Amino acid sequence: MKKINQFLTINEFTETTADMSIDGSIGNDYWDEDSTSASDFRDALKDIGNVKTINLHINSPGGNVFDGISIYNMLKQNKAHVNVYIDGVAASIASVIAMAGDTIFIPNNAMLMIHNPWTYAQGNAKELRKIADDLDKMTESSKTIYLEQAGDKLTEEKLTQLMDEETWINASEALEYGFVDEIIESQKAVACADKSFLKHYKNVPNQLLNKVDLQALKKSASAEAEAIRIELAAL
Numbered sequence: 001m002k003k004i005n006q007f008l009t010i011n012e013f014t015e016t017t018a019d020m021s022i023d024g025s026i027g028n029d030y031w032d033e034d035s036t037s038a039s040d041f042r043d044a045l046k047d048i049g050n051v052k053t054i055n056l057h058i059n060s061p062g063g064n065v066f067d068g069i070s071i072y073n074m075l076k077q078n079k080a081h082v083n084v085y086i087d088g089v090a091a092s093i094a095s096v097i098a099m100a101g102d103t104i105f106i107p108n109n110a111m112l113m114i115h116n117p118w119t120y121a122q123g124n125a126k127e128l129r130k131i132a133d134d135l136d137k138m139t140e141s142s143k144t145i146y147l148e149q150a151g152d153k154l155t156e157e158k159l160t161q162l163m164d165e166e167t168w169i170n171a172s173e174a175l176e177y178g179f180v181d182e183i184i185e186s187q188k189a190v191a192c193a194d195k196s197f198l199k200h201y202k203n204v205p206n207q208l209l210n211k212v213d214l215q216a217l218k219k220s221a222s223a224e225a226e227a228i229r230i231e232l233a234a235l
Contacts, residue, residue, distance in 0.1 A: 004044045008036040011057075018048035018080075021057040026071070026093050027064025035063060038070035045074060054080045056101070062092025065117050065138050069093075072145065075100035086110045086180070093117075095179075096142050099149040104179070108171045109186040111205065112179055114146065114159075115166040139163065146179070153178030166203050 002010040007024030025035040048054070056075070062068070075082050075097070084101030091113035098104060098112070106112075117138040121131045146159055154177045162169075162177075174180040 002047065004040050004047075005036065007060075008040050008044060010044055010047060013048045013051060015049075016051055017053045017055065018051045019055045019057070020044060020048070021059075021087075022094070022097070023057075023059050025061060025063040026097070027067035036060075036067075036071075037064075038067040038074070041071045041074060045078065051080050053083065054078065055083045055085065057085045057087050058090045058094055058098055059086075059088035060090060060094035060097075062094045062113075065093050065142075067093075068096050069141060071097050072100045085184075086112065086174075089113065093142075096145050099145050099179070101181075104149075104181050105184050106171045106174055106180045106182075107186045108183050110171060112169040112174050113167065114142075114163050114169065116163050117142070150178030168203055168205050 001012060004010065007022060009021045009023070011019040011021055013019065022036050027035060027037055054075070082100060082102050084098050084104045086098055086104070086106040087110060089111050090098040091111075092115060095112045095114055117135050121128055123131070143156065143159055143163070147154065147156060150159070169177065169179065171180070171183045175183055
């Protein structure tokens with residue numbers, strides 16, 4: 001086993017197969033330098049080399065949109081067959097990363113969450129309108145990825161509704177919408193490793209809230225919003 005950082009691990013690999021895990025937020029941020037950035041993931045892919053199969057396990061609340069899209073593209077461009085396993089939750093941009101799998105598995109007690117990207121912002125009216133336009137472009141990028149995976153099982157109109165409403169999707173719904181290929185046997189429910197993100201979502205299911213330290217949620221801040229704000233300021 002090799003830990004790239006606290007939340008990104010190469011569990012084991014041979015000349016043909018690599019097992020990897022993302023267990024926390026996506027994108028380096030002010031509060032947690034050990035979250036999984038795109039550069040971290042690139043390093044992990046270099047370490048495993050030209051394997052034929054990648055088994056990627058995801059248990060993540062999401063994070064930085066740009067890092068997530070980059071990780072998605074790395075997986076899609078990799079020559080290996082990619083199996084994605086949603087171990088606990090793949091929320092926000094982590095659900096986009098999950099769509100990179102050639103085959104996507106979900107236990108019957110795990111969940112996806114999809115929503116529209118958001119951020120904190122400050123500035124004048126012109127600057128705020130630009131940020132809103134940039135967020136719309138991020139939303140369209142995510143929609144394209146979801147629809148490519150779902151095929152004819154999901155219309156753009158329905159997807160827009162699901163994202164507008166911040167929808168938490170269970171295993172059977174994920175299969176119905178075409179987000180996953182197979183429901184597998186449930187495992188002991190896994191609490192999300194990076195709990196702070198959950199406080200920023202509106203419709204978190206009780207089954208997830210019951211597994212986190214609510215005091216920790218109150219003290220933590222949003223890595224996702226901070227990371228996106230920094231990226232937008234540079235545009």
